[in-house]
Amino acid sequence: MSKFNIDGKDIEFKPGQTIIEAARDNGIEIPHFCWHPKLSVSGNCRMCLVEVEKMPKLVIACSTVAAEGMVVYMDSDKAISARNAVMEFFLINHPLDCPICDEAGECKLQDYAYQHSTGESRFVEEKTHKDKRVELGPNVMFDGDRCISCSRCIRFCDEVAKDAELTFVKRGDRVTITTFPGEQLDNPYAMNVVDICPVGALTNRDFRFKARVWDMAHTNTICNGCARGCNIEVWTRNNEVLRLVPRYNEEVNSYWMCDHGRLNTFKFINAGDRIDGPHMRVEGNLIKVGWDEAFAKAASNLKAFGKDEIAFLGSAYATVEDNFVAAKFAKSVLGTGHLDFVRHIDPTFGDEILRNEDVTPNTKGAELAGVAPSKNGFDFNGIVKAIREGKIKALYVLEDDILNDNLELENVLAKLDLLIINASNFNKTSALADIVFPAATYAEKNGTFVNFQGRVQRIRPALATNDVDRALEGMSMSRLDKFGTKYDRWAQGKHFDARSSWKILVGLASAMGQKLKYNMAEEVFYDISNSIDAFKGLDYDVIAELGVQLKSVNLKSTVKI
Amino acid sequence: MSGNNIPPKKRIKDLTFGEKIYIPEIVKGLSLTLRTMFKPKFTMEYPEEKFIPAGSYRGRPVLVEEKNGEERCVACGLCSRVCPALAIEVQAAETDREKERYPEKFEINMLRCIFCGFCEEVCPEEAIVMSKDYELAFSNREDAIYGKDKLLVPVDQLQDRIDFLRNYK
Secondary structure, eight states: OOEEEETTEEEEOOTTOBHHHHHHHTTOOOOOSSOOTTSOOOOOSOTTEEEETTOSSOEETTTSBOOTTOEEESSSHHHHHHHHHHHHHHHHHSOSOTTTOTTTTSOHHHHHHHHHOOSOOOOOSOOOOOOOSEEOSSSEEEOTTTOOOOOHHHHHHHHTSOOOOEEEESOGGGOEEEEOTTOOSOSTTTTHHHHHOSSSSEEETTTTTSOOGGGOEEEEEEOOSSTTOOEEEEEEETTEEEEEEEOOBTTTTBTOOOHHHHHHSSGGGGSTTBOOSOEEEETTEEEEOOHHHHHHHHHHHHHTSOGGGEEEEEOSSSOHHHHHHHHHIIIIIIOOOOEEEOOOBOTTTOOSSSOOSBOSSOHHHHHHTTOSOOTTOOOHHHHHHHHHTTSOOEEEEESOOHHHHOTTHHHHHHTOSEEEEEESBOOTTGGGOSEEEEBOOGGGSOEEEEOTTSEEEEEOOOSOOSSSOTTTTTOOOOHHHHHOOTTOGGGOOOOOOOBOHHHHHHHHHHHTTOOOOOSSHHHHHHHHHHHOGGGTTOOHHHHTTTOEEOOOOOOOOOOOO | OGGGGSOOOOOTTOOOHHHHTOHHHHHHHHHHHHHHHTSOOOOOOTTTSOOOOOTTOOOSEEEEEOTTSOBSOOOOOHHHHHOTTOOEEEEEEEOSSSSOEEEEEEEEETTTOOOOOHHHHHOTTSOEEEOSOOOOOOSSTTTTEEOHHHHEEEGGGGHHHHHHHHHHO
8 A cells, every 4th residue: 555654654545545634544633624524625724734845835735635655744844834824814804702602612713723823913903894693594594704714514515415505705805605696505404514614604593502512411322313313412411402413424424414303303302291200091181190100000901901902013213122122022921913113204304315214213123123013913004903993902102103194093092992102292192092101212211223224323311311310321421410419500400200111111011020121221232132133243332333234134115104 | 866966945834933923914914905995996897887898809709780781791601611619600692782692591609609710810701700799698599599680780880800800910
């Protein structure tokens, strides 16, 4: 392999790689603003200037192709003074409003001003003023003063979102960014420009001014918006999710996520209709009861039915662990073969970039976990038919609002003698339920999802519940999480009384006199890897941050509800 | 041991002859009392009389309220970050004013506050300063959390401190 030298260190490169790419592959960061690994090279910020031996002038590392035997200096006097000069130019017109700016704390310009700037400005004239608070689109706000004209956002829309909406206008120090006439920055991936903006020029309107980044804790997990399973970070403060940002995984979502996933997949967690504690229907109303009471009631009610009169629905919204225990519970505790789960397909949601038409995160996982009718059991349509005919009288539904997609089922569910559900929020199905167990959301539990590619990925708890303690569970903790006491108002965030579905089923099984011996999600997964071929040899450490592609397995094609 | 070289110390409680006879010492003491009785008093009869500290005094931290009734604070959260006792909670929100960010909620837990003045030192807007107020009494934990209603103080009343900061910091 060819090699070149950078600051006295020989590094290998692939033919065609630029200096900045080769350096990055070898763990050397050359400072840059406009260059992004997934966007075309623009070369306008000049921050990556390096000295190359035998070249008359400094060159930009982002567009200079590495060559055999090249000798590059990042730390020569010439290169250092060039970076100082570039930083001084940037800071001439950049406002000193870090106290107001949301990017503060995760700002490239701040970081580089610290690392590569002399810390003094010779500029005494008036800074330029451009438009502030420009609503580029429904979710993105633009501040012209802060923009350093790197063009990352423009290139993102052109090249990744494939929807050219942004452009530079004017010249010189008046240059600014705007949308094309009559256009809005409203493509389904628009908010990624907020992440790639190296300064605070583009901000997330949903998160604007909500919290300082250094006050928050962040947890690596998986988006539950569709079957893609984009790798994300959940950012929390005071036990509340405030924003989601994408996390790099080349196999799944690269650096991106869609706006639907970013905005619509966490607000239900703290919504007013969240279920806090088990509920039981008494005289027509759902009333909050204790766990033991709910378990005892559910157990005695379930025992009143014959094995063939009970059906169980798993869920593509629940984890593999939940579904695995559900299948086990249905088959060995309830003894029923009427076991299936509902597929949620929305062809209008899918696209060619990230969004998948399967709008649940774990359809493949539920299938692999064994949530399928046994030989003489009914599938979902069969169960519906059997309820209509009065053959099935009791139904258990795991984490799925089955009425939401299909209101016609209301009459069917009304015919049941017993409906038990695990749900995170009160919904159309819970309105008919007799017993409601509060299910932890994907942000409150450990587990795995299998995406549409057959890749198993880990979700981790970002929020504490009555069941999951932040410190004991080893969850990510901010300074405020660590030192808050019950007397501090900033540490009194709501803790819901909810449990993972697998744990609820373990409790219910025990109330029915049968032991499912699981204490933590990892133990469930251990059992899964021992009993299901596709998961053989896997554990949570192997799956790690980026997930593992499962060995090819024959999967049933998805059926529309 | 080398301790042998050190001469024995005279013990302080060894009294001289004059002290031993007692009466002259009594007279000395009484005359001091008598002289002090006619000198000017230094004791301040608090709370009837109040101590007004100099500008350098670090009393409870307060927020500066401009003449137009608005706070200077832009809710950057640096005071909250630097506070070694985690006494300060700031919640920012958006406003139509020129500085687009303001503190929707600003609370200082006076049970946590240690009057170090770091918040004042770090503030980029000179919006939080140490006041001359040292009278802090509360009977429960909730009362000890001061919100914007108690924290905002008109800039006129804080001029001493602001002048001190400008001259000496």
